[in-house]
Amino acid sequence: MPKATDSKGKTLAAAAKLLRQRGYHGTALHDILAAGGSPRGSLYFHFPGGKEQIGEAALTLAGEAVRQGIARAAEASESAEVFLVRIVRGMAADLERSDYREGCPIATTALETSAQSEVLAAATRTAFQKWENEIKRGLERFGMTAEEADPFATIVLSQLEGALLLARTYRNPTPLHRAEQALKLLLTSSKS
Amino acid sequence: MPKATDSKGKTLAAAAKLLRQRGYHGTALHDILAAGGSPRGSLYFHFPGGKEQIGEAALTLAGEAVRQGIARAAEASESAEVFLVRIVRGMAADLERSDYREGCPIATTALETSAQSEVLAAATRTAFQKWENEIKRGLERFGMTAEEADPFATIVLSQLEGALLLARTYRNPTPLHRAEQALKLLLTSSKS
Numbered sequence: 461m462p463k464a465t466d467s468k469g470k471t472l473a474a475a476a477k478l479l480r481q482r483g484y485h486g487t488a489l490h491d492i493l494a495a496g497g498s499p500r501g502s503l504y505f506h507f508p509g510g511k512e513q514i515g516e517a518a519l520t521l522a523g524e525a526v527r528q529g530i531a532r533a534a535e536a537s538e539s540a541e542v543f544l545v546r547i548v549r550g551m552a553a554d555l556e557r558s559d560y561r562e563g564c565p566i567a568t569t570a571l572e573t574s575a576q577s578e579v580l581a582a583a584t585r586t587a588f589q590k591w592e593n594e595i596k597r598g599l600e601r602f603g604m605t606a607e608e609a610d611p612f613a614t615i616v617l618s619q620l621e622g623a624l625l626l627a628r629t630y631r632n633p634t635p636l637h638r639a640e641q642a643l644k645l646l647l648t649s650s651k652s
Numbered sequence: 653m654p655k656a657t658d659s660k661g662k663t664l665a666a667a668a669k670l671l672r673q674r675g676y677h678g679t680a681l682h683d684i685l686a687a688g689g690s691p692r693g694s695l696y697f698h699f700p701g702g703k704e705q706i707g708e709a710a711l712t713l714a715g716e717a718v719r720q721g722i723a724r725a726a727e728a729s730e731s732a733e734v735f736l737v738r739i740v741r742g743m744a745a746d747l748e749r750s751d752y753r754e755g756c757p758i759a760t761t762a763l764e765t766s767a768q769s770e771v772l773a774a775a776t777r778t779a780f781q782k783w784e785n786e787i788k789r790g791l792e793r794f795g796m797t798a799e800e801a802d803p804f805a806t807i808v809l810s811q812l813e814g815a816l817l818l819a820r821t822y823r824n825p826t827p828l829h830r831a832e833q834a835l836k837l838l839l840t841s842s843k844s
Contacts (some may be wrong), residue, residue: 475839485677570821571760572675575753585821614818614827615834619807626806629762629777632738635806637835642807646834649841 464502468506471496475518481561482569482578484515515569516583522565523587527594534598542600544616544643551624552636563628564621564628592617604650655805656692659700663688667710673753676707676772678679707761714757716777719786720828726790729767735790736808736835743816744828754818756813784809811835 474496478487489511507513525597530547537543554562570584596613598605623639666688681703687690699705713719729735746754748815762776788805792798815831 475705481767483675483677485675486764486768563763563766568760568763568818571755571763571817572678574755574820574823575673576678581821585823588818588821611830611833614815614830615811618814618818618827618831619811619834620814621817622810622812623806625759625763625813625817626780628766629780630771631766631777635810638803638806639810641803642811642838643840645841649837 465581467496467498467502467592470568471498471503471506471514472518472521475514476565479515479518480522480563480565481558481567486571489514512579517581517617519566519569519580519583519587523583523590526565526587527590530591530594530598534594537598537602540602540604541644543602544647545640546638547595547645548620548623548640551620552633554625554635555627555636560628563624566570566628567621569627571588574643588617608650610645615646616643617644653775654843659690659694659822663698664710664713667706668714669754671707671710671761672714672755672757673750676764685771689810704769708771711758711761711772711775711779713773715782718724718757718779719782722783722790726786726793729790732791732794732796733836733839735794735800736839737832739834740812740815740828740832741786743812744819744825746807747819747828748825749817752820752823755816759813759817781807800842804838807838808835811838828829 470491475487475492478491491502491576492514493503496503501602503514504510505519509516529550533546533550537546551563565586566587569580570588573580573584575581592613593648595610595616596606599609599616600613604612619639619642623635626635627633663684665735667679667684670683670687681695684703684706685695696702701708706807721742725738725742726735727739729738743755758776758779761772762780765772765776765794767773784805788798788801790806791801791808796804811831811834815827818827819825
């Protein structure tokens with residue numbers, strides 16, 4: 461996540477981190493204020509829609525950071541396998557480095573709010589869809605047709621999200637290591 | 653989920669349903685009381701530990717219901733492929749029938765509480781581990797060795813959980829249909 465120097469940017473970066481660690485309902489407005497170090501007045505000035513508006517913008521910010529990470533992983537890789545392994549190892553590193561606090565920045569809020577806030581549900585939907593598209597683009601770069609890459613990207617993102625959920629819950633990276641094996645197997649079988 | 657006729661059982665069934673739809677922080681104690689139809693006094697009698705104790709027992713109940721569903725799917729199937737397809741189609745049916753409100757009964761609370769409540773985190777961990785074990789047992793029934801079935805069960809559960817998350821967020825069953833294809837491909841490649 462880029463370092464923000466302005467008050468609005470600091471608030472959003474703090475909110476994104478809290479949503480990632482605790483989810484939407486577990487994050488209070490005063491936690492965001494305290495973590496972002498901004499005065500309450502500036503928060504209401506920038507986000508008249510309150511917590512929901514901050515949540516929406518923070519999810520968009522976090523979603524965009526992950527999308528860029530996927531794009532960079534594709535650029536730095538020489539094959540589809542290296543590309544996917546790079547993504548899954550990046551997730552495992554984030555999770556272990558944060559003592560299992562920082563898994564997917566979108567999933568918790570997505571599950572909490574899917575039936576409760578159309579604004580937040582839409583922001584989480586958009587984030588996941590952008591990641592799928594970016595994975596698809598990466599797979600096409602390494603020779604998959606659009607027709608193959610489209611369902612494959614959904615399968616990759618499902619495997620990554622599920623493994624991240626299990627690894628976080630177990631406080632153990634094994635599900636992510638196994639996801640790496642699954643993605644390699646799927647790539648091999650997609651070629652045959 | 654079996655129908656409960658006693659006050660304690662009704663409270664737990666109501667709590668499990670609310671945790672599944674809204675997560676832990678999005679479920680208030682008075683929502684559980686209202687949905688379970690039990691007097692407040694009976695709730696404090698059965699659950700002196702309050703919301704956390706109800707949450708723990710509700711997660712255990714919901715986890716056990718899914719575990720039994722996996723075991724029944726294995727018994728009703730003639731191959732590993734039929735077994736896994738049965739599980740994924742059952743999830744898709746639940747999700748669509750509930751208008752995308754009822755996804756995984758454990759995942760939301762697992763993500764919300766993994767760093768905040770050791771009691772709830774342990775209950776979610778146990779539920780996922782039991783499902784993995786039950787999937788493993790099913791795969792062994794259809795001829796996989798324990799050594800193959802152990803990582804394969806993790807990969808299956810990750811694929812299912814991730815696809816359920818995406819399908820719920822998108823309000824669209826496509827990720828679960830694609831997960832079905834992924835599981836078939838993985839089974840085929842595990843045989844070669």
